[in-house]
Amino acid sequence: MSDVLEAFPRDAIGVKDPYNMEALEAMHDSTPGRICVGRVGPRPPVEPWLSFRWDEALAKDAVFGVIPDDFLKKAGVDIRVQSSCEAKIDYLAHPEKGGVLLPDAEKVLVEKCKMSPTVQVFISEGLSSLAVLENLPTLLPAILDGFKGVGIETGPTFFVDLGRVRMLNDVGRVLKPEIAVMLIGERPGLVTQTSLSAYIAYKPQPGHTDAERNCISNIYKKGLNPLEAAAQIVDIAKKMLEQKTSGVGLKL
Secondary structure, X not given: OOOOOOOOOOOOOOOOOOOOHHHHHHHHHOOOOOXXXXXXXXXXXXXXXXXXXXXXXXXXXHHHOOOOHHHHHHOOOOEEEEEXXXXXXXXXHOHHXXXXXXXXXXXXXXXXXXXXXXXXXXXXXXXXXXXXXXXXXXXXXXXXXXXXXXXXXXXXXXXXXXXXXOXXXXXXXXXXXXXXXXXXXXXXXXXXXXXXXXXXXXXXXXOOOHHHEEEEEEXXXXXXXXXXXXXXXXXXHHHHHHHOOOHHHOOO
């Protein structure tokens, strides 16, 4: 094995002399999971085992990573606030705190954002900072250009550290947008650590649940392409404005 570990190729079948290669290939092609890696005695080979540990480490990095200020500024996001969570450990232990803005954060949003915009887009790293770092440079401008192209006004985009999906409700309470769009990192796994979700809600308010929201998930280079996702976000928001509802009541 070389000194530099490369990601174990997921399209490789490591089983030696299988009884039925055709059946094995069909099973292997049915999932992106790490299967059919073969074995050495009772254990997996070194390369796929180290690759497994590599992906596990990336997943942990995704959860505990922090988005740099210069990255946000380069993406055109100049407003940054934090949820009521004090740190990542607090965020993981108390999910409900990730959906609430502190008074200081509310004050910043009221001062720097627009009240009652048609659409308010905001971002949080959620459970994957890597998802934001990989997808936002393509996704965010495509979303904003998409809304501009159909004549829909958007407020200044901002970032919420340590935010949960229910932050939609608090942003709705504070800024009162017709539509709120939250871009948030998904829980990472061993197949991908860079998947992003977009949660969209019509006039979100405290007490609203997932039944009042719509979600586009699996946004990343091997899932839903960010450019395609942006078009879907704009299309769903247009339907919400037309039907004046979101979630289970929205006809797509």
